[in-house]
Amino acid sequence: MTLQVQHHISDELLLDFASGTLAEGWSIAVATHLALCPSCRNRLSFMEHAGGELLEAVDIDQTSSATDSWQAMKRRLAAETDKPAAQAKPRAAAANDAVLPEPLRSYLGADVDGLKWRALGRGAYHIPIKTGDTESQVRLLRIPAGKPVPEHSHGGRELTLVLKGAFTDGSSVFRRGDLEEADETLTHQPVATPEEDCICLAVTDAPLKFKSLIVRLVQPVLGI
Template sequence: MNAHVQHHISDELLLDYASGTLAEGWSIAVATHLALCPSCRDRLSFMEHAGGELLEAVEVEDSASASESWTSMMNKIAADNRRPAAKAPARIVETGDVVIPEPLRSYLGTDVEGLKWRALGRGAYHIPIKTGDRESQVRLLKIPAGKPVPEHSHGGRELTLVLKGAFTDGSTVFRRGDLEEADETLTHQPVATPDEDCICLAVTDAPLKFKSLLVRLVQPVLGI
């Protein structure tokens, strides 16, 4: 197990990914985390195996006695291995000096040294990532070492996956491979650790709700 990955995909997200029901943007984040996290790859394999066994059991039984809840669970985790967002298998294990693993690297066309960043202000940069998904917005973020993200809450779900460096959120530290999942209940201000810039993949399904009036004024231009 990779000792550096401490914050993992929730069971709900991993089940949705296994069943092929996640929209493309969320699937990119999950598949990229899987490339960096042996523990979650094992969890996914277990879910797929258990789902296959449940499917076989229901097919053999083939009777009305199979409960609706059983069938619902089977349909949820007995995946047909459809992963519309993943352009590479989920079980890729990246080694060496690669910063951006597959499948995310295929969307960007390069590793980190070839990226063309767009300024967000105050030293921060981003790269919007195009997908065929109308449900979510996907972007790469680079936050300067020691600098905070503007304080914000959420209109929906937000996934943040650390690819390089680290950030703190309150007393919790998120490092390479760690995934933070936020929702409407969380107001926070992540801060990049002072040792190096933090590069993250961020996926949202609604505009962020910034506390700062200035940030809110430029938000439509920035597209965040």
């Protein structure tokens, strides 16, 4: 069975990763997605190559704004996206492939079967992941098959990367390798699909804003 990633990293987030300006928490999510997504690895390679060309082309005596450079990069990315993605072929997953790819597995010290999960309630579990980053909070989540995450909005950015199973969010389905980006404008209630538990990597930079009063009351204890 081949891995078909449908939901990819935004151009802006990938560019920040390529330029080395992302904090550690966000970088873990992006790097883990890249390990699962050949298409985004190709985009990253193109960005790095195009970025080098842009630097060489800019005369340091000219007044060229960062916005102009980014607009030029986006035009090149759009042109590249229109071309057939001959190199972005999904690979067949080997039977013994780990659920957690690198670099995430090194942060946790084991694959999912060797981890000690902490209960969140209603059958859900999590594992906070320590980083040297004070900007973001990183955790592994396990949501029971067929069960929803409590409805919530966001105080900032949230990245959710599916590592096993799947979840639905409105009309969209997110499976292994898919990355969902959310911000203050989105209120949602993801639901794990019924086939198996959904294991995700979640990165946030602010506490979630839950609709349920009960969840809000226990939120400081759970650290979510």
